[in-house]
Amino acid sequence: MKKIFKTLSNRYIVFMPVLLVLVVAQVETYSQLTTSGTFGAAVRLAIPILLAGLGGLYSEKTGVVNIGLEGMMIMGTWFGAWGGYTFGAWQGVFIGMLGGALFGLIHAIATVSFQVDHIVSGVAINILAAGVARFLNVIAFKDVQYASSTASPRIQGDIEIFTMPFLAGGKIGESETFNLLGTIENLDIFLLSDISAFFLGFLSNISYLTLFALALVPVSVLVLWFTPLGLQMRSVGEYPAGSESLGVNVYLMKYIGVTISGALAGLAGSYLVVAGTGTYLEGQTGGRGFIGLASMLFGNYKPFGVLMGSGLFGFADALQLRSPQAVHGLLIVISIFLLILTFKTFFEKKYKVSILSFLFSAAFLLWFMNSTSIPNQFVYFTPHITTLIVLSFANQRIKLPEKIGVPYKKGEIN
Amino acid sequence: MKMRFRVISLSAPIIALTISFGLSSLILLVIGKDPYETFRIMFEYGSTGKSIVSIINRSIPLYISAIAVAVGFKMGLFNIGVEGQYLMGTLVAAYIGAQFSIVTPIHILFIIIVAVVVSSMWAAIAGYLKVEKGIHEVISTIMLNYIGTGLIAYSLTTLFDEPNSNYDLPRTAELPETGKMPSLNKFFNIEDLQDLHGFLAVAILVGILYYWLVWKTTLGFDLRITGSNPIAAKFSGINPKRLVVIAMIVSGAFAGLVGLAPLLGYFHRYTIDFPTGLGFAGIGVALLGRNHPFGMAVGALLFAFLQRSAQILDLNDVPKEIEKMMQAFILLIVVVFYEVIRRFIVKQQIKDASKRTDE
Numbered sequence: 004m005k006k007i008f009k010t011l012s013n014r015y016i017v018f019m020p021v022l023l024v025l026v027v028a029q030v031e032t033y034s035q036l037t038t039s040g041t042f043g044a045a046v047r048l049a050i051p052i053l054l055a056g057l058g059g060l061y062s063e064k065t066g067v068v069n070i071g072l073e074g075m076m077i078m079g080t081w082f083g084a085w086g087g088y089t090f091g092a093w094q095g096v097f098i099g100m101l102g103g104a105l106f107g108l109i110h111a112i113a114t115v116s117f118q119v120d121h122i123v124s125g126v127a128i129n130i131l132a133a134g135v136a137r138f139l140n141v142i143a144f145k146d147v148q149y150a151s152s153t154a155s156p157r158i159q160g161d162i163e164i165f166t167m168p169f170l171a172g173g174k175i176g177e178s179e180t181f182n183l184l185g186t187i188e189n190l191d192i193f194l195l196s197d198i199s200a201f202f203l204g205f206l207s208n209i210s211y212l213t214l215f216a217l218a219l220v221p222v223s224v225l226v227l228w229f230t231p232l233g234l235q236m237r238s239v240g241e242y243p244a245g246s247e248s249l250g251v252n253v254y255l256m257k258y259i260g261v262t263i264s265g266a267l268a269g270l271a272g273s274y275l276v277v278a279g280t281g282t283y284l285e286g287q288t289g290g291r292g293f294i295g296l297a298s299m300l301f302g303n304y305k306p307f308g309v310l311m312g313s314g315l316f317g318f319a320d321a322l323q324l325r326s327p328q329a330v331h332g333l334l335i336v337i338s339i340f341l342l343i344l345t346f347k348t349f350f351e352k353k354y355k356v357s358i359l360s361f362l363f364s365a366a367f368l369l370w371f372m373n374s375t376s377i378p379n380q381f382v383y384f385t386p387h388i389t390t391l392i393v394l395s396f397a398n399q400r401i402k403l404p405e406k407i408g409v410p411y412k413k414g415e416i417n
Numbered sequence: 418m419k420m421r422f423r424v425i426s427l428s429a430p431i432i433a434l435t436i437s438f439g440l441s442s443l444i445l446l447v448i449g450k451d452p453y454e455t456f457r458i459m460f461e462y463g464s465t466g467k468s469i470v471s472i473i474n475r476s477i478p479l480y481i482s483a484i485a486v487a488v489g490f491k492m493g494l495f496n497i498g499v500e501g502q503y504l505m506g507t508l509v510a511a512y513i514g515a516q517f518s519i520v521t522p523i524h525i526l527f528i529i530i531v532a533v534v535v536s537s538m539w540a541a542i543a544g545y546l547k548v549e550k551g552i553h554e555v556i557s558t559i560m561l562n563y564i565g566t567g568l569i570a571y572s573l574t575t576l577f578d579e580p581n582s583n584y585d586l587p588r589t590a591e592l593p594e595t596g597k598m599p600s601l602n603k604f605f606n607i608e609d610l611q612d613l614h615g616f617l618a619v620a621i622l623v624g625i626l627y628y629w630l631v632w633k634t635t636l637g638f639d640l641r642i643t644g645s646n647p648i649a650a651k652f653s654g655i656n657p658k659r660l661v662v663i664a665m666i667v668s669g670a671f672a673g674l675v676g677l678a679p680l681l682g683y684f685h686r687y688t689i690d691f692p693t694g695l696g697f698a699g700i701g702v703a704l705l706g707r708n709h710p711f712g713m714a715v716g717a718l719l720f721a722f723l724q725r726s727a728q729i730l731d732l733n734d735v736p737k738e739i740e741k742m743m744q745a746f747i748l749l750i751v752v753v754f755y756e757v758i759r760r761f762i763v764k765q766q767i768k769d770a771s772k773r774t775d776e
Contacts, residue, residue, distance in 0.1 A: 109749070113752070118756055119753055119756045120756075123704060123752050126495070126497065126704075127701075127704065127745070127748045128749070130697065130700070130701055130744070130748055131746070131749050133745075134741035134742045137741055138736065142448055142736060290559055293555075293560070296556060297556055300556075378571050378575075380571035381571060383567050384566070384567040387560040387563040388560070391552065391557060391561075391564075394557075395546060395552060
């Protein structure tokens with residue numbers, strides 16, 4: 004019991020906001036904060052970030068920084084749309100993965116074989132991907148109806164959707180089943196309804212592709228921590244010269260890591276197309292590759308951590324899409340949270356921080372009182388500002404792979 | 418001896434250019450176009466008088482943007498946020514500059530100062546986040562780009578929108594005559610062509626300023642030493658945290674100038690269709706020019722040439738997007754070959770040194 008209390012108070016940064024959101028969500032205007040619809044949207048929006056984050060994980064565990072995730076994701080969106088248009092939805096997903104993997108391979112060639120600075124190569128990959136996607140789109144869909152230089156035609160078919168029977172009211176055969184969680188959600192009981200809404204979001208109207216993506220989280224744990232291959236990959240990120248001396252093929256491991264990383268980023272991109280818009284649109288990734296990277300940092304290089312981080316960003320994204328009023332409710336959440344922080348830092352005798360958070364708290368309160376909604380343009384960058392805020396609270400205890408970003412050349416000790 | 422290495426390191430961009438042209442030709446062949454004919458048309462169109470003025474005009478913001486990026490690169494700091502920084506600076510400068518009217522030089526100087534201050538403050542946020550919160554500058558500057566875009570969209574429609582305008586889209590009021598930069602056409606005696614931006618002079622000054630700052634001042638020395646050996650830099654008494662913030666501010670200050678060439682020379686106001694993407698293009702130019710003031714100038718002119726000369730391609734039924742591919746190819750291949758040649762030179766130097774000790 005004491006232990007639970009201790010973790011709770013250590014992780015107040017995570018739990019306090021959750022609790023505050025729950026309380027604010029009881030007010031009618033802000034009830035959208037915790038409906039199953041919002042959570043469902045959050046899941047859909049979190050998946051690309053999750054996949055990008057997992058992609059970053061595979062690459063960075065082998066010691067290669069992958070800023071090029073965004074570019075690989077762009078390739079995923081285009082190849083996903085092309086494959087989806089030519090062959091069908093699932094084929095599109097696969098082809099999108101291949102497109103991402105190809106760019107992962109290019110990143111691997113540049114950083115591993117030629118020891119180019121990882122960030123320089125990543126930046127170049129991002130620029131290359133944007134150019135290639137644009138060019139391919141112009142070439143491939145030149146005379147196709149509903150296509151332009153920045154958009155592809157709609158893909159064929161869809162990914163099937165799944166709803167859990169009994170818990171979320173899915174069908175068995177033709178007959179309807181009882182919707183347990185939905186019923187509880189509609190009862191409006193504090194906490195209980197919100198929790199069932201949360202699970203309902205995961206269990207109803209969920210694409211099989213989403214389930215596949217979620218399954219990759221435990222699979223990644225398995226691969227990276229419980230297989231010889233995973234051990235070799237991680238060892239290469241920690242101490243390449245030592246791994247080399249034990250007979251590990253360092254270059255091969257890095258190649259595998261970065262290519263898997265590209266494939267996952269490609270999957271993230273094709274998810275945006277196949278399970279989202281149905282077409283490729285230029286600029287569709289909107290920095291999600293970088294947010295994925297941020298969720299990896301937030302998750303402290305652990306797959307389930309990445310899941311949590313991407314869930315958070317997906318939630319922020321879902322709010323901005325579904326209900327700008329609900330985002331307005333977040334203002335009071337931030338204000339109260341900062342007030343709590345004010346007291347906490349005051350008792351810890353960090354007066355400067357205390358005064359600062361008090362001022363910000365007051366400012367947010369004023370903003371909350373004097374407005375009824377947040378301007379659309381502000382709502383648009385909710386996920387990005389969430390990224391910065393979350394990272395600035397979470398970043399101190401990150402355990403990076405020892406030799407991250409250090410180019411390794413065979414036979415050199417570094 | 419040193420001369421030899423200089424010549425060798427020059428070969429990297431040449432190899433990269435050759436390979437990129439080869440790759441692009443291959444792609445053109447695949448889509449059924451004649452590469453020779455395509456490049457001939459591009460060159461022919463790109464070398465007309467009008468095109469040359471346009472190329473120089475396009476290269477000015479590219480060059481300044483490259484310099485902004487290069488200041489960070491010199492110490493191993495990746496300011497990917499030049500994009501957001503210059504847009505923020507330009508918007509505020511366009512708004513404030515349109516509020517009053519004084520003699521031209523002072524007016525323009527004032528606009529420049531406003532843009533520089535706003536951009537460097539925006540960049541400083543990323544510096545602060547890196548130093549105090551340990552957020553990598555690549556992530557923070559990218560996020561700040563998106564936040565900046567949102568803030569610009571908001572303030573352009575509310576705060577900075579031209580009052581009583583019957584124009585549909587939001588835009589700032591036009592700069593008064595005194596706030597417009599005169600063109601250089603009279604100076605070069607080319608009055609039959611379109612305006613050659615007067616900001617060219619500023620761009621050249623910025624190049625010189627950059628050279629002086631990085632190679633002739635203590636700050637520049639600190640930047641370079643931190644970039645090439647952070648540990649040695651720390652032992653020599655450089656405060657890396659302070660330096661990160663300063664470098665970010667200086668980089669942002671240069672970024673502030675990026676949008677001013679189009680603003681003062683052509684648009685005279687901030688509108689929705691104000692050119693974007695110059696910040697990202699600058700990263701490519703800086704990589705291509707290896708952060709050298711002269712190399713970046715050549716890189717900026719090259720990219721501007723490709724952009725301009727590709728405009729003719731659509732008329733010849735070749736997708737002009739091939740130019741974007743070419744730029745990207747050049748970039749990726751050049752970073753690979755710089756590294757290959759750097760390693761080659763280091764090897765040679767070691768060999769030379771051991772030869773000398775043997776003697």
